[in-house]
Amino acid sequence: MPKHTINPNQWIDLYSDYLFNFTISRVNDREKAKDLVQDTFFAGLKSMKNFKGEASERTWLISILKRKIIDHYRKINSNKGKAEVRVEFNTEDDEGSWLEKRVADTDYRTAEDEIVNNELGDAIYDCLSKLPEKQATVFRMKTIEGLETETICNDLNITASNLWVIIHRARTSMATCMEKNWF
Numbered sequence: 423m424p425k426h427t428i429n430p431n432q433w434i435d436l437y438s439d440y441l442f443n444f445t446i447s448r449v450n451d452r453e454k455a456k457d458l459v460q461d462t463f464f465a466g467l468k469s470m471k472n473f474k475g476e477a478s479e480r481t482w483l484i485s486i487l488k489r490k491i492i493d494h495y496r497k498i499n500s501n502k503g504k505a506e507v508r509v510e511f512n513t514e515d516d517e518g519s520w521l522e523k524r525v526a527d528t529d530y531r532t533a534e535d536e537i538v539n540n541e542l543g544d545a546i547y548d549c550l551s552k553l554p555e556k557q558a559t560v561f562r563m564k565t566i567e568g569l570e571t572e573t574i575c576n577d578l579n580i581t582a583s584n585l586w587v588i589i590h591r592a593r594t595s596m597a598t599c600m601e602k603n604w605f
Contacts, residue, residue, distance in 0.1 A: 426478050426482075430463075433479070442459050445458050445459055447562060450551055550562070560574065
């Protein structure tokens with residue numbers, strides 16, 4: 423298997439838009455997203471010697487960015503989430519999959535797909551901005567980023583039961599908002 427190379431001189435041109443879009447869907451704050459992408463590039467420069475070439479540059483930068491995003495939420499939620507709702511709530515249905523089914527595969531985009539995806543992204547961003555911060559955070563981490571329940575609970579210092587109550591409320595609100603603003 424060929425080793426991937428690293429070229430930080432091209433990072434901004436090649437990856438800044440992708441990293442920004444990845445970040446904005448998770449932090450819901452354009453300035454914070456820009457800061458996190460910048461922090462990712464700086465961290466990448468500092469740790470270039472650790473790049474083994476086993477993954478692509480983009481994959482490597484995304485892994486750095488994910489840690490930056492998690493650190494951001496740990497920082498803002500360090501004292502939040504102490505009061506928990508203890509409710510047994512578990513559902514086996516696939517209620518959150520409506521969003522995933524509407525996101526196109528990025529490898530096969532046409533110009534029309536790009537426009538539709540930009541409009542969808544704007545609608546999702548608008549709806550996320552209307553959620554309470556904790557719901558928006560949990561929704562991003564679980565539904566968009568696909569993090570495991572245990573990871574989210576540890577990062578946000580909440581129980582699994584609390585997470586499922588929050589995600590249910592967030593998904594319900596997002597579905598209602600998307601119905602009004604997108605479909």
